[in-house]
Amino acid sequence: TQLLEQSPQFLSIQEGENLTVYCNSSSVFSSLQWYRQEPGEGPVLLVTVVTGGEVKKLKRLTFQFGDARKDSSLHITAAQPGDTGLYLCAGAPQGGSEKLVFGKGTKLTVNP
Amino acid sequence: DTGVSQNPRHKITKRGQNVTFRCDPISEHNRLYWYRQTLGQGPEFLTYFQNEAQLEKSRLLSDRFSAERPKGSFSTLEIQRTEQGDSAMYLCASSLVLVRSSYNSPLHFGNGTRLTVT
Numbered sequence: 001t002q003l004l005e006q007s008p009q010f011l012s013i014q015e016g017e018n019l020t021v022y023c024n025s026s027s028v029f030s031s032l033q034w035y036r037q038e039p040g041e042g043p044v045l046l047v048t049v050v051t052g053g054e055v056k057k058l059k060r061l062t063f064q065f066g067d068a069r070k071d072s073s074l075h076i077t078a079a080q081p082g083d084t085g086l087y088l089c090a091g092a093p094q095g096g097s098e099k100l101v102f103g104k105g106t107k108l109t110v111n112p
Numbered sequence: 113d114t115g116v117s118q119n120p121r122h123k124i125t126k127r128g129q130n131v132t133f134r135c136d137p138i139s140e141h142n143r144l145y146w147y148r149q150t151l152g153q154g155p156e157f158l159t160y161f162q163n164e165a166q167l168e169k170s171r172l173l174s175d176r177f178s179a180e181r182p183k184g185s186f187s188t189l190e191i192q193r194t195e196q197g198d199s200a201m202y203l204c205a206s207s208l209v210l211v212r213s214s215y216n217s218p219l220h221f222g223n224g225t226r227l228t229v230t
Contacts, residue, residue, distance in 0.1 A: 004154075033218065042116070042203050042221030043155065088154050098168060099145070100219065102154030 003027075004091055004103035012109040016078055021106040023089035024071045030092045032065055032072045033100065037086040079110045114138075116222035118204050124228045125194055132190045133225045137206030144187050145219060146179055147203040148172065155203055161187060162209075194229045201226050 005024045013019055023032070031050045035043035047056050049065035049072060056063045060083075062075040072089055086107050090100040117136040125131050137144050142163050147155035158177070159169045163184040173179075176194075181187040191198055205219040 006154075035221075041223050042205070043219075044221070045218040048218060090154075098143075098160060099157040099170070102147075102156070104152065104154045 004089055004101055006087075006089060006103035006106050008106060009104065010107050010109075012111065013079055015080060015110055015112050017110075018075070018077050019079055019108070020073055020075045021087055021108070022071070022073050023103055025091065026070065027091075028069050028094055029101075030069070030094050032069070032092070033090045034063055034072070034074055035088040035090060037088060037105070043086075043088055076108075079108075081110045081112050084108060084110050116204055116206055116220050118202075118222035118225050120225055121223065122226045122228075124230065127194060127196060127229055129194055130190065130192045131194060131227065132188055133202055133204075133227075135187045135189070135204030135206075135222060137186070137204070138208075138220055139185075141206035141208045141220070142184070143207045143209050143217070144181055145205040145207075146187070146189050147205065147221075149201040149203055149224070150199075158189075191227075194227075196229045199227055199229045 007022050033048045034046045037043040047063045052067045052069045054065045060077045064073050086105045088102055088105045090102045119134045145160040146158040148158055149155045157170050158173050159179050161181040164181050176192045179189045201224040203221055203224045205221045207217040207219050209217045
């Protein structure tokens with residue numbers, strides 16, 4: 001079973017601070033996706049990273065895929081209350097399975 | 113694009129009863145997935161369909177669970193003889209996959225059906 005470990009599990013910060021959340025595995029993934037989920041709603045895709053070492057930016061969010069395609073990070077600059085939510089990473093396993101494997105998520109709270 | 117629609121949004125049932133959930137995917141999407149999410153966990157894969165064919169099932173999907181997608185459009189997930197451990201959010205997602213093993217296809221999730229078994 002391929003597992004994705006996310007850290008930290010909970011993060012509470014003040015508006016304007018920077019933060020990084022991590023997604024780690026001992027397994028290699030062919031691609032990795034980041035989702036954001038708000039209470040009572042389904043996850044919404046933020047980004048897909050495919051190539052080892054790839055960096056993608058989405059406004060104040062920076063996503064990086066590790067060189068070995070086993071880990072990823074999400075960095076948020078100058079966090080805002082609207083960034084509050086559950087951030088989930090999900091990996092597409094190598095070897096034929098079409099299912100995405102999700103981490104448990106990082107619950108981010110940005111206080112005004 | 114009206115998004116993925118799931119009904120009902122909430123279901124409360126007594127242990128031992130059967131329940132059925134419905135998912136209407138984005139109309140042009142050929143793949144449909146069912147996931148289950150419990151409090152403090154990420155979504156766990158249950159099963160997926162390519163058009164009307166059910167191609168993969170998780171070991172989490174016991175014989176009390178059955179999913180169908182009869183015409184390759186909407187899907188239903190039935191749980192028979194519900195147990196308290198079945199209480200969870202059941203999420204449906206769809207995607208459009210044009211080539212085999214195109215892992216980059218993003219999943220579009222519905223807002224889920226929250227099941228409470230008392």
